[in-house]
Amino acid sequence: MRLHSGMSEEARIRDGIELASARKRLQELEARKTVLLAHLAELRQVLAGTRPVSELSSEMISRFTIDVRGATDRFLLRGIEDKLDSLARETDAKIFKLKELLAHAAICPRCNGSGSIVKESVERDPDNAPVTHMTVSSCPQCGGSGKAEAEMI
Numbered sequence: 001m002r003l004h005s006g007m008s009e010e011a012r013i014r015d016g017i018e019l020a021s022a023r024k025r026l027q028e029l030e031a032r033k034t035v036l037l038a039h040l041a042e043l044r045q046v047l048a049g050t051r052p053v054s055e056l057s058s059e060m061i062s063r064f065t066i067d068v069r070g071a072t073d074r075f076l077l078r079g080i081e082d083k084l085d086s087l088a089r090e091t092d093a094k095i096f097k098l099k100e101l102l103a104h105a106a107i108c109p110r111c112n113g114s115g116s117i118v119k120e121s122v123e124r125d126p127d128n129a130p131v132t133h134m135t136v137s138s139c140p141q142c143g144g145s146g147k148a149e150a151e152m153i
Helices: 009-014 019-048 058-064 074-105
Strands: 116-124 130-138
Touching: 019 058, 019 074
Parallel strands: none
Antiparallel strands: 116 130
């Protein structure tokens, strides 16, 4: 994602600057998680003895330099399992945060999701005591739905 000085990631997403790239990043993370979990399942089958090392996917063999002729020891495979598990958990955390940000971006920034705008004014009565008047109207940006406009999301 691009960096915009002075704006948090949440503010950029909320302002609609990077919603498309945030959605794309979410898809990439979910695809990565799927691959990691598939590799993890493969490796656990090898460790359980239900699958030979030679049947591991070529991507996994090349990524982790696994010797399919049997020279790769179980200690190395356990290390790879731990690394895959750690990567899957990190990816889960990133997915969760991005989904939270995207869900928050769906809230109208003008009314903060309430659908209403409250205007207060203070006047003085004849005795010079303050009198507060409140006017509630439908949010002009979201039309009272509380949701961000379609082009923002």
